[in-house]
Amino acid sequence: MKNHSWLKALAFAAAILPATASLSFAQVAPTDKPASQPFGRHSRGSHAKGNGEVRAYTQQNILPVVRQQRQKLDAQMSAADKTQLATYRSQLKTLREQGKTLRQSLKPTAGTAQGQRPPLTDAQKQQLQQLRTEQRAVMQNVAQLAQKYDAQINQLKAEVQPQRTQWAADIKALMLKNATPEQQQKLQQWQEKGGKGGHHGFGGMKQNFFGPTRFLLLDPNAPAQPATPENGTRAALYPNPASAAQRLTYEVKKEGSVKVELLDERGKTVRTVFDGKQDKGSHSLDVNLADLNRGTYYYKITSKGSSETRRFVKE
Numbered sequence: 001m002k003n004h005s006w007l008k009a010l011a012f013a014a015a016i017l018p019a020t021a022s023l024s025f026a027q028v029a030p031t032d033k034p035a036s037q038p039f040g041r042h043s044r045g046s047h048a049k050g051n052g053e054v055r056a057y058t059q060q061n062i063l064p065v066v067r068q069q070r071q072k073l074d075a076q077m078s079a080a081d082k083t084q085l086a087t088y089r090s091q092l093k094t095l096r097e098q099g100k101t102l103r104q105s106l107k108p109t110a111g112t113a114q115g116q117r118p119p120l121t122d123a124q125k126q127q128l129q130q131l132r133t134e135q136r137a138v139m140q141n142v143a144q145l146a147q148k149y150d151a152q153i154n155q156l157k158a159e160v161q162p163q164r165t166q167w168a169a170d171i172k173a174l175m176l177k178n179a180t181p182e183q184q185q186k187l188q189q190w191q192e193k194g195g196k197g198g199h200h201g202f203g204g205m206k207q208n209f210f211g212p213t214r215f216l217l218l219d220p221n222a223p224a225q226p227a228t229p230e231n232g233t234r235a236a237l238y239p240n241p242a243s244a245a246q247r248l249t250y251e252v253k254k255e256g257s258v259k260v261e262l263l264d265e266r267g268k269t270v271r272t273v274f275d276g277k278q279d280k281g282s283h284s285l286d287v288n289l290a291d292l293n294r295g296t297y298y299y300k301i302t303s304k305g306s307s308e309t310r311r312f313v314k315e
Contacts, residue, residue, distance in 0.1 A: 054175065057167075057171060058171075059236075060236045060237055060238065061167065061237070061240050062167055062209065064239040064240060065160055065163055065240070066210070066215070066218065067218065067220060069156040069159065069160060069210075069215075070156075070215060070218045070220040072156055073149060073152055073216075074220045081145060081148070084145065085142070085145065085216065085217075088138055088145075089217060089219060091134075091138050092138055092139075092217070095134055095138070098131055099131050102124070102127060102128060102131065105124070106118070142213050142217060145216065146213050146216045147212070149212070149216070150212060153210065153212050156215075163313065166313075235248060235249065235250035235308055236248070237310060240313065241313035241315045242289055242315065243289070243314070243315045244288070244289060244290045245286060245287065245288055245289055245290070246287050246289055247284055247287070248273070248284065248287055248299055249284045250282070250283060250284075250301050251281070251282055251283075252278050252279065252281060252282075252283060253303065253304075253305065254280055254304040254305055255277070255278070255279050255280045256277060256304035257276070257303070258274065258275075258276065258277070258278045258283075258301070258302070258303045258304075259272065259274065259275045259301075259303075260272070260273040260274040260275075260285060260300070260302075261273065261299070261300045262287070262297060262299060263298040263299070263300055263309075264295070265296040265297065267298070270292070270297070273287055273299070278303075289314055292314045293314070294314055294315060295313070295314055296311065296312075296313055297311075297313075298310065299312070
């Protein structure tokens with residue numbers, strides 16, 4: 001099997017859970033991937049769609065919160081440690097660029113059979129090993145630096161425990177929505193193995209954003225990537241959770257009337273954010289949330305021929 005991205009995404013959901021929480025995978029309705037057969041062509045569209053939605057969800061809901069927590073840690077770090085960390089980031093960036101160049105040189109040439117690569121030369125093998133060795137050394141240095149801030153990182157992680165629980169539930173729902181019965185069978189096998197990486201390699205996809213090394217490497221001062229609707233269909237919220245204000249970005253598929261409502265957790269309208277005509281394309285609204293109590297809310301976006309609801313948390 002060469003592609004297990006749907007299952008990796010579910011492993012990712014498990015990885016972001018708080019230590020005290022768990023996903024009840026055994027209770028999930030039948031909708032997942034084959035136990036003994038490779039991915040068939042019939043499932044590529046649905047699993048690709050599911051992965052795209054997970055990526056969009058991560059960008060819109062998870063990364064802004066992680067970045068916010070990382071900014072808090074930055075305020076507690078010494079100037080010397082920040083400088084050293086910047087050096088490590090620069091070294092890793094250089095190694096990534098060198099790795100990209102090497103991968104380009106390893107691409108199959110014209111006349112090579114499909115799915116086959118030309119054999120590595122001794123020089124290429126040596127270069128590849130050197131890159132791995134250097135990257136491992138830098139990561140070990142980062143891990144050593146992260147140990148100094150282990151208590152702070154754990155505290156920042158604990159602060160967003162409710163959000164992490166919700167992230168895991170939402171991601172699981174996104175993946176299962178586009179899964180096949182065979183995928184469910186594969187998921188059950190993974191669960192029976194205790195959720196271990198094993199043959200299917202889950203370890204590489206456990207994107208625990210609060211792992212000390214990964215969390216420390218996140219640059220809190222880098223410009224945040226604006227969350228954009230996935231394939232022009234999903235509205236984006238930033239930040240989420242939000243405190244005083246939030247930006248809502250959404251796509252209008254057809255020119256005409258558009259209504260954006262703010263709903264409470266029971267689905268009752270708190271107020272209308274926008275009600276008017278808009279052209280086809282991407283639109284953004286800056287929403288004042290200062291008057292709202294803490295809790296869960298929703299945006300309901302209704303336009304010609306479509307309706308969408310997005311959840312957010314007010315802190």
